[in-house]
Amino acid sequence: MRVLIIGGNGTIGKKVSAYFNKGHEVLIAGRNSGNLLVDIKSSESIKQMFEEVGKVDAILCIAGEAKWDTFKNLQEEDYYIGFESKLMGQVNIVRIGQSYLNSNGSITLTTGILADDPVEKTASAAMVNGAIHSFVKAASLELIGRLRLNVVSAGLVEDAVDKYRDYFPGHNPVSMNKVVNGYVRSVMGKDHGQIIRIYE
Amino acid sequence: MRVLIIGGNGTIGKKVSAYFNKGHEVLIAGRNSGNLLVDIKSSESIKQMFEEVGKVDAILCIAGEAKWDTFKNLQEEDYYIGFESKLMGQVNIVRIGQSYLNSNGSITLTTGILADDPVEKTASAAMVNGAIHSFVKAASLELIGRLRLNVVSAGLVEDAVDKYRDYFPGHNPVSMNKVVNGYVRSVMGKDHGQIIRIYE
Numbered sequence: 001m002r003v004l005i006i007g008g009n010g011t012i013g014k015k016v017s018a019y020f021n022k023g024h025e026v027l028i029a030g031r032n033s034g035n036l037l038v039d040i041k042s043s044e045s046i047k048q049m050f051e052e053v054g055k056v057d058a059i060l061c062i063a064g065e066a067k068w069d070t071f072k073n074l075q076e077e078d079y080y081i082g083f084e085s086k087l088m089g090q091v092n093i094v095r096i097g098q099s100y101l102n103s104n105g106s107i108t109l110t111t112g113i114l115a116d117d118p119v120e121k122t123a124s125a126a127m128v129n130g131a132i133h134s135f136v137k138a139a140s141l142e143l144i145g146r147l148r149l150n151v152v153s154a155g156l157v158e159d160a161v162d163k164y165r166d167y168f169p170g171h172n173p174v175s176m177n178k179v180v181n182g183y184v185r186s187v188m189g190k191d192h193g194q195i196i197r198i199y200e
Numbered sequence: 201m202r203v204l205i206i207g208g209n210g211t212i213g214k215k216v217s218a219y220f221n222k223g224h225e226v227l228i229a230g231r232n233s234g235n236l237l238v239d240i241k242s243s244e245s246i247k248q249m250f251e252e253v254g255k256v257d258a259i260l261c262i263a264g265e266a267k268w269d270t271f272k273n274l275q276e277e278d279y280y281i282g283f284e285s286k287l288m289g290q291v292n293i294v295r296i297g298q299s300y301l302n303s304n305g306s307i308t309l310t311t312g313i314l315a316d317d318p319v320e321k322t323a324s325a326a327m328v329n330g331a332i333h334s335f336v337k338a339a340s341l342e343l344i345g346r347l348r349l350n351v352v353s354a355g356l357v358e359d360a361v362d363k364y365r366d367y368f369p370g371h372n373p374v375s376m377n378k379v380v381n382g383y384v385r386s387v388m389g390k391d392h393g394q395i396i397r398i399y400e
Contacts, residue, residue: 014282043276071342076243076292079375083283087327092276115330126338127287127331134330139319142271 001025002056002102003187006040006049006093007063009033011159012110015176016062016183018031026099027053029064038063040089043096050100058187060095060108064089066125082128090132094139098147106148108186109136113155113199119167129153133195140193148192152182155199174198201225202256202302203387206240206249206293207263209233211359212310215376216262216383221318227253231263240264240289243296250300258387259297259307264289266325268367274324282328290332294339298347306348308386309336313355313399319367329353333395348392352382355399374398 001024008017008028020026028034029049038049040063065085067078090109097107114122115129138159143149155178156164156171182198185191201216201224208228220226228234229249237356238249267278290309297307314322315329332374336351343349356364356371357379382398387393 009219009265052366071339073294074295076288076295079288079291080283083280088279091323091327095271095274095276100310114338115334116336116337118341120341123291123335123339123342127291127335130334131327131331134315134318135323135327138326139271139323141318141320142323183389 001058001187003027003058003060003198004029004053004056006030006038006059007110008060010062012154012157012176012179013060013062015159015180016060019180020187027056029053041084041091043088043092046089046092050096053100055100055102056105057102058106058108059088059101060110060183060187061092061093062110062183064128066128068121068125071123078139079124079127080130082124087128087131091135096148098143101147104174106150106187108183109149109151111151111153111195113153113171115153116197117199119169121167126156136195138194144192148186148190150177150186150191150194152179152186152195152196152198154179154182172200174200201258203227203258203260203386204253204256206230206238206259206261207310208260210262212354212357212376212379213260215261215264215380218379218385220387224289227256229253232319240293241284243288243292246292246296250296253300255300255302257302257305259293259301259305260310260383260387261290261293261308262383264310264311264328266328268321268325270321271323274347279324279327282324287328288329289305291335294349298343301347306350306387309349309351311351311353311395312352313353313371313397315353316397317399319369321367336395337393344392348386348390350386350391350394350396352379352386352396352398354379354382374400 066082118126266282311329318326
């Protein structure tokens, strides 16, 4: 398989890339590094990336940001950071990427436990994750038979515990193997329109 | 109680307004009609509305739009209709409205079954509803003790069946009494951070 991993050098992405590198052709796209540079905030940049890449069998997006801050501090424009990056970035990867998929191809997006179980300072970040969950359910209804679309929603991942521990009091870290398996299930299995929750 | 109902002349809003009119002071805000005019796409317009209204005990928003179309037809800018209206409109009502609430006040937002159970042509509309569900869960964590925040998510409501029947094959219409009760529960009860689902 030819596998494009956007954000393939990130905390989760590098573990997912390492998995698929065994036996598959992996192309890594990233904002600052990778085989291809892409800024997912820009649909033009996404188009250019796909033009360079050509046809693939699986597209994984493990990228995108949203502003973390207290509800009190979050200003109207802060919410648009998440809309433009993690939310519309991933929507545009589906919109544009579908034309670059071989038959029986799949697209896998990424959210996180905040959609279901938010913590402080995530009014914007949780919202973006919840938006993608409902988007995947809705868009997948119209993509049946053309491609498979799923999203992996992980809890506090093992490799990010040092950075995020204080934001997630009492959350049990999720092993990277389990997280990687979420992506494997989406790419190699038959799921479609699923929110693949990896919370423990 | 002094109750502000944004969208109080709409299909659901007028039934909710009729309920609270018995025994409470109801102020209706709407885009085209009501005691006050407001365009929830504009945070300035929301601020002006609250300045005119002054302090209230309950704020209900039963307003906001998103673009309905096939995933194939939806363009990037179409998604922003929902972000600016139903999504950020409601977020801004919480952001701004919290300063105009008396103590023990509540804010009640509105979504719909699409967040959980989307139908065709709702990639954008479902997304906006799902976004608000996660937003309410997240923001409510930081509003405990200051105000109560909930969202009512109704199925295909009885009074909208003629307009929406073809979009919701096999959905059982939800009686207006049950839908009104969702708002009553949010305003008069003690719920906080809840998605009040009224699906059957």
